[in-house]
Amino acid sequence: MTAAFEARNITLGQVFTVHAALQQGAADKADAVVAADAGSDAALLLQWWQATYNSQPGDVLAPALLIAGTVMLAAGLLTGVSVTSIALTYTGEYPVNLFVLLGVVVGLPTLTLLLALPLRLLGRGNMPAAASLLGLAAASVRRLDSNVADYLHNTLWRYQSPVFWRLQKTLQLFTLAFLSAALLTFTAIISFSDIAFGWSSTLDIAPHSVHALTDWLSLPWQAWWPAAHPSLELVEQSRFFRMNPDNNPALLGRWWPFVAMCIAVWGLLPRVLIWLYCSRRANASARQALLNHAEVTALINRLRGAAVQFQSSLSGAAAEPPAAERVPPLPAGLQGKPAISWNNAVDDALQARLGDDQAAQADLFSQLPAAADHVCIAVKGWEPPLLEFNDFIAALRKHLGDRVNISVHALSLPGQPLDDNDLQAWRGTLGKLRDSKVYLGAPL
Numbered sequence: 001m002t003a004a005f006e007a008r009n010i011t012l013g014q015v016f017t018v019h020a021a022l023q024q025g026a027a028d029k030a031d032a033v034v035a036a037d038a039g040s041d042a043a044l045l046l047q048w049w050q051a052t053y054n055s056q057p058g059d060v061l062a063p064a065l066l067i068a069g070t071v072m073l074a075a076g077l078l079t080g081v082s083v084t085s086i087a088l089t090y091t092g093e094y095p096v097n098l099f100v101l102l103g104v105v106v107g108l109p110t111l112t113l114l115l116a117l118p119l120r121l122l123g124r125g126n127m128p129a130a131a132s133l134l135g136l137a138a139a140s141v142r143r144l145d146s147n148v149a150d151y152l153h154n155t156l157w158r159y160q161s162p163v164f165w166r167l168q169k170t171l172q173l174f175t176l177a178f179l180s181a182a183l184l185t186f187t188a189i190i191s192f193s194d195i196a197f198g199w200s201s202t203l204d205i206a207p208h209s210v211h212a213l214t215d216w217l218s219l220p221w222q223a224w225w226p227a228a229h230p231s232l233e234l235v236e237q238s239r240f241f242r243m244n245p246d247n248n249p250a251l252l253g254r255w256w257p258f259v260a261m262c263i264a265v266w267g268l269l270p271r272v273l274i275w276l277y278c279s280r281r282a283n284a285s286a287r288q289a290l291l292n293h294a295e296v297t298a299l300i301n302r303l304r305g306a307a308v309q310f311q312s313s314l315s316g317a318a319a320e321p322p323a324a325e326r327v328p329p330l331p332a333g334l335q336g337k338p339a340i341s342w343n344n345a346v347d348d349a350l351q352a353r354l355g356d357d358q359a360a361q362a363d364l365f366s367q368l369p370a371a372a373d374h375v376c377i378a379v380k381g382w383e384p385p386l387l388e389f390n391d392f393i394a395a396l397r398k399h400l401g402d403r404v405n406i407s408v409h410a411l412s413l414p415g416q417p418l419d420d421n422d423l424q425a426w427r428g429t430l431g432k433l434r435d436s437k438v439y440l441g442a443p444l
Contacts, residue, residue: 013065041291076178080182080185214229234251339377
């Protein structure tokens with residue numbers, strides 16, 4: 001399979017595999033890979049993976065999803081057979097109530113859609129974290145381990161949409177199995193049993209109203225299968241009363257084509273379409289989640305030759321930092337990029353300082369090139385990141401728009417390279433922004 005094909009059909013488990021590898025430093029192997037222009041970012045990423053590992057990304061969720069799908073399929077088949085058999089129980093005294101039969105066989109599976117609605121609303125990215133299931137999970141775990149809670153809150157948000165569509169797809173598999181089993185069971189029972197159908201209600205419902213309902217339900221097939229379109233006479237003759245069970249048995253048996261078509265058209269067919277839609281949305285959201293990661297953004301920029309450099313010719317450079325904290329000049333051979341120095345990290349870029357008000361920030365942002373597609377920020381890697389830095393990034397993002405990459409580069413003191421704890425601290429701080437185009441670039 002080509003990388004482009006796999007990019008269209010990547011699964012959530014493969015997304016987890018790629019993200020986990022990049023978090024563990026797999027992007028360091030990018031220098032050994034010369035990636036051709038694969039078109040989309042997802043195709044390029046998977047082409048890099050193929051060239052690096054000589055295989056497609058493994059699906060870590062495949063065994064669990066196989067078990068879940070098998071369980072849901074078996075449960076749906078068993079439930080469909082059982083429920084339909086009970087609903088078609090006929091002792092010969094009273095006919096099978098059509099309202100109850102259709103309500104159980106066709107209406108009951110609709111609950112699977114209603115149950116998914118609250119999950120979708122709670123998982124919307126634009127809702128407060130405290131109102132989402134992820135926020136509730138993080139709040140619960142925080143009592144045990146704050147690190148785990150922070151990980152859930154800062155990392156798993158990007159997987160909410162693909163997880164929802166994956167669960168919805170599995171849930172629809174249960175419904176498909178239920179309705180398929182119901183239709184097959186119904187066909188088998190009416191083939192080997194003499195079943196009478198009728199309708200009744202304590203309410204004063206006129207037969208014309210029931211006929212109007214059946215006329216509307218049979219609209220998709222009444223032109224090519226008239227036998228499955230109940231007539232007014234059949235509706236009138238099929239009404240039974242608890243104190244007067246006498247009806248025409250031969251006439252009451254004519255309802256079976258209508259019932260079978262209701263199960264197939266109004267039950268099974270919509271679920272097939274919904275399952276196909278959920279499959280498509282699961283694939284699309286998995287592709288989006290694949291790219292919605294800071295490490296992926298950094299790797300793609302690296303593969304496409306978007307090297308991370310600083311520009312020394314920007315106006316607005318401020319006074320030099322104290323000599324004790326002065327950083328050696330950057331290599332002269334680097335190509336220019338719009339650069340910002342945070343808290344006097346370097347002296348050859350636009351200066352952003354702690355305590356700058358909105359007017360000072362607006363003045364700084366106005367000096368950035370209008371057509372910039374990548375802005376670099378130099379920070380002192382040995383200093384702990386502050387919340388004010390994230391506020392600055394949020395303001396910068398609002399000014400630049402959603403499409404511009406922002407790379408943060410941690411500088412080290414001469415002879416004192418940064419360790420993993422320093423870099424992880426900055427990654428964690430940037431992760432709280434929930435912005436896949438803000439990433440920790442190569443240390444300087």
